[in-house]
Amino acid sequence: xxxxxxxxxxxxxxxxxxxxxxxxxxxxxxxxxxxxxxxxxxxxxxxxxxxxxxxxxxxxxxxxxxxxxxxxxxxxxxxxxxxxxxxxxxxxxxxxxxxxxxxxxxxxxxxxxxxxxxxxxxxxxxxxxxxxxxxxxxxxxxxxxxxxxxxxxxxxxxxxxxxxxxxxxxxxxxxxxxxxxxxxxxxxxxxxxxxxxxxxxxxxxxxxxxxxxxxxxxxxxxxxxxxxxxxxxxxxxxxxxxxxxxxxxxxxxxxxxxxxxxxxxxxxxxxxxxxxxxxxxxxxxxxxxxxxxxxxxxxxxxxxxxxxxxxxxxxxxxxxxxxxxxxxxxxxxxxxxxxxxxxxxxxxxxxxxxxxxxxxxxxxxxxxxxxxxxxxxxxxxxxxxxxxxxxx
Numbered sequence: 001x002x003x004x005x006x007x008x009x010x011x012x013x014x015x016x017x018x019x020x021x022x023x024x025x026x027x028x029x030x031x032x033x034x035x036x037x038x039x040x041x042x043x044x045x046x047x048x049x050x051x052x053x054x055x056x057x058x059x060x061x062x063x064x065x066x067x068x069x070x071x072x073x074x075x076x077x078x079x080x081x082x083x084x085x086x087x088x089x090x091x092x093x094x095x096x097x098x099x100x101x102x103x104x105x106x107x108x109x110x111x112x113x114x115x116x117x118x119x120x121x122x123x124x125x126x127x128x129x130x131x132x133x134x135x136x137x138x139x140x141x142x143x144x145x146x147x148x149x150x151x152x153x154x155x156x157x158x159x160x161x162x163x164x165x166x167x168x169x170x171x172x173x174x175x176x177x178x179x180x181x182x183x184x185x186x187x188x189x190x191x192x193x194x195x196x197x198x199x200x201x202x203x204x205x206x207x208x209x210x211x212x213x214x215x216x217x218x219x220x221x222x223x224x225x226x227x228x229x230x231x232x233x234x235x236x237x238x239x240x241x242x243x244x245x246x247x248x249x250x251x252x253x254x255x256x257x258x259x260x261x262x263x264x265x266x267x268x269x270x271x272x273x274x275x276x277x278x279x280x281x282x283x284x285x286x287x288x289x290x291x292x293x294x295x296x297x298x299x300x301x302x303x304x305x306x307x308x309x310x311x312x313x314x315x316x317x318x319x320x321x322x323x324x325x326x327x328x329x330x331x332x333x334x335x336x337x338x339x340x341x342x343x344x345x346x347x348x349x350x351x352x353x354x355x356x357x358x359x360x361x362x363x364x365x366x367x368x369x370x371x372x373x374x375x376x377x378x379x380x381x382x383x384x385x386x387x388x389x390x391x392x
Contacts, residue, residue: 004126005118005153006160007134008170014038014114014135015052019059022112025170029062029104031097031130033115034077035069036137045077053081064100066091066113068120075365084368092124101130103368112170118153131170196297211279219273219280222266232322236315252291253308259289260309264316274328277313284309321353321369330369 011017014037022030035041038049056063065085067074074087084103089096097113104111108130115121116137125132134157137150189199238257239250260281269275284290284306293307320327355365 003163005123005156006126006163007118007122007132008112009133010157010160011133011135013138015048017114017133017135019056019061022170023060026110027061027112027131027170028110029064029101029106029112030056031064031066031100031104031111031113031125033117033121034065034067034074037114037116037121037135039077040138040140042073045079045081050080053083057082062104062106064103066096066100082366091120092127094124094128097124097128097130117149118156119149133170216274217272219267219269219275221268221270223268224266231324232319234315234318234322236311238311246294249293249303249307253293253311256284256290256293256306256308257312260312269325275325277316281309321351327353327369 014032019030032038035043038052039046053063063083065074065078065083066089067085067087068089068091069087071087074085078085086096086099086103089099091097101108101111108128111130113121113125113130113132114135115125115132116135118134122132122134187199189196238254239247241247241250263280263282264277267275267280282288286305290306292303292305293309294301295304295307296302297304317327317330351368351370353365353367353369354363355367356362357364
């Protein structure tokens with residue numbers, strides 16, 4: 001039971017870890033907690049913390065911060081630190097760790113999680129199969145009571161130190177992430193199409209409850225006339241053609257996008273209001289005229305009502321990134337949907353959003369928006385030679 005909370009290694013401080021040794025062992029990326037791991041809870045980055053990231057990067061390691069705090073706190077910490085982050089991570093749930101891996105572009109066995117809490121940072125890493133290092137939390141001077149959970153962690157740490165049989169040091173065979181014990185249990189939504197549908201309805205219901213309790217004001221007003229100033233524009237191919245692509249689903253997609261556009265065209269987003277794609281579009285039902293298009297369910301391409309609306313949502317998102325609007329929530333899937341045929345090329349790129357201070361021109365934030373690895377769907381002969389990379 002307690003072995004689920006064991007880290008691979010323990011260090012007295014995040015500043016005592018030999019990062020060059022980690023690199024020599026094949027580690028290429030670090031997922032780091034902030035509060036009580038690098039600095040005291042809610043403190044700004046110290047000169048020592050800023051130098052720590054310089055040393056880590058100089059050792060050849062990439063970093064990403066994984067924090068349960070909100071974006072304001074994280075951005076305040078990285079004011080003078082060049083590193084991406086995932087805020088509101090909901091640790092120890094796995095989706096935050098998975099997002100951090102996407103940003104790093106590393107495999108699990110090439111990555112190490114560093115944090116101060118066994119019941120948050122370490123168990124989350126173990127669930128995801130990522131090696132971890134537990135560091136002693138940074139105490140507050142004069143604090144006598146540490147909290148009940150801290151004392152339990154101390155007891156488990158004693159068991160970890162005594163239990164040499166189940167040690168998994170980083171760099172050893174049983175310390176590799178791909179050999180770490182993890183439960184091979186199917187999620188409820190993965191059991192059958194029926195359980196998937198139940199899970200989908202549950203998620204929709206929870207979202208409605210969250211929206212109802214939220215203080216967000218959604219844009220609803222519309223205007224028939226176009227505004228005189230165009231901030232940005234974007235277009236994308238609507239009908240895809242190729243081997244294995246059903247032309248019927250492509251034309252159905254065009255019908256689905258036309259129906260969704262009728263709900264969105266002319267929408268006016270006033271200051272303080274939020275535009276929500278699905279709040280405007282609503283349920284995609286046959287009664288509304290939606291047809292079967294291509295959808296992805298459990299990483300598999302299939303047919304579903306309203307399929308293809310991701311095409312519209314992604315295009316709107318690209319416009320938003322080129323505007324003064326703030327992107328508060330975005331979900332994406334891979335756009336490499338074409339079947340495999342012969343030699344396959346992939347575009348590997350990252351899209352960042354830079355935020356500047358209007359008065360000073362100072363760069364305030366450099367945020368990773370999309371970490372792209374998508375299949376090239378046009379004729380590879382059209383790819384300029386200088387863009388081809390030989391992984392050879």
